[in-house]
Amino acid sequence: MSIAYPDRVKLANVPTPLQPLDRISQLYSKPYGGPRLWVKRDDLTESAMSGNKLRKLEFIIAEALATGCDTLITCGGEQSNHCRATALAAAKMGLKSHLILRGGAAPVSGEDADGNLLVDYVAGANVSIYPLRQYLDELPALFAHWARHYETMGGRALCIPTGGSDGLGIWGYIQAAEELAQDFQQHDIEPEHIVCATGSGGTQAGLTLGGYLLGAGYQVTGYAVCDDNDYFVRKVIDDVSDWCRRYDKTLAPERLNIAVNDRYIGPGYGVADAAVYETIAKLAQTEALLLDPVYTGKAFHGLLEEIKAGTYEGCRDLVFVHTGGQFGVFPHRAHFQRP
Known part of the structure; x- marks a missing residue:
């Protein structure tokens, strides 16, 4: 077929x-x-x-470019593979990225970052880390908030769900x-x-x-x-x-x-x-x-x-x-x- x-x-x-x-x-x-x-x-x-996220991002970023988006907003845990891949792929394509991350009781700060989170910062992503309860209760509102933020700056964001799934x-x-x-x-x-x-x-x-x-x-x-x-x-x-x-x-x-x-x-x-x-x-x-x-x-x-x-x-x-x-x-x- x-x-x-x-x-x-x-x-x-x-x-x-x-x-x-x-x-x-x-x-x-x-x-x-x-x-x-x-x-x-x-x-x-x-x-x-x-990783697997890159295969998905090939189609997601094509959609972002076709619809005039200049920013990718996505979400995940502090050590999200998807968020790290999104930050790097956005950089490669000349796009901005904003990561809405789910933190623990004491979210990791930038200077203590390791693994994927460290790469997020190195790639130039804008990173917002929220406590677990707030993240779970308010995720749609957080996406909407940051999408409006980029609109007020004259941009347009594509909101990508967890894992690009x-x-x-x-x-x-x-x-x-x-x-x-x-x-x-x-x-x-x-x-x-x-x-x-x-x-x-x-x-x-x-x-x-x-x-x-x-x-x-x-x-x-x-x-x-x-x-x-x-x-x-x-x-x-x-x-x-x-x-x-x-x-x-x-x-x-x-x-x-x-x-x-x-x-x-x-x-x-x-x-x-x-x-x-x-x-x-x-x-x-x-x-x-x-x-x-x-x-x-x-x-x-x-x-x-x-x-x-x-x-x-x-x-x-x-x-x-x-x-x-x-x-x-x-x-x-x-x-x-x-x-």
Whole structure:
């Protein structure tokens, strides 16, 4: 099937590689009758803006430019990968960026910034950090406030939802699904499963919809890093429904086979337990693959636990989509054991 895409700007280095994880497969999958593991290296979309968010931003920024916007406003946690990528992508395209960030009880100040937040400041983003309760209660009003602020200055802002996950951003992973089809042909494999971390739902929605449009036979499963199964099923349906409305498509979302595993969230969003840190170290020491404690580390840990439990017994090939986030490792340095 040929898919007609809207305009996009070129930001990501794609196609990204699809690589086998043979050492991890031999150590932690094959003993349980599990699959050969592969990784789609979307952490390599670009060195500083790296990760899944960049695929979405190609379409989002094209929309911003087409509608005369000079500022991108978006939101997320203090260590948001999406916000960091947005700040850098905006700078590259000559746009301003304003980040509405969710802080803890004592939000981090600029001089104490680390990881993604440090990069936000380096990239020249305007950063507004709000206490958790205010952020949750007032986010729509905060978007409206800052959009009006830029209007009074003679500008125009595009407001981007959490993670760039909506009917516009979803195009990034519809396109990635097409890219994966080419990868599978090149490597002569037919994976039964594709796994990714799911936090704002857009990557899972795009892969699920893309696979459906292509008639692919694999199951996409999002390993939740926050919220629960019902939330993410609704979020994927909402993103697909928004896509249908925007682009005059007809698709009953219930025809999509939406799968979510919410058993490995741990203590909460952005908080990992010791087993996740051990998994991150394990991947670094066996495959030189760096995961993060917020998204990919939790998802890959959950995947290994499910393999051990026999969930993927008899499966030949499984692809893990590495959505990036390595900058998020550094604020968690105290949790990694040193020799």
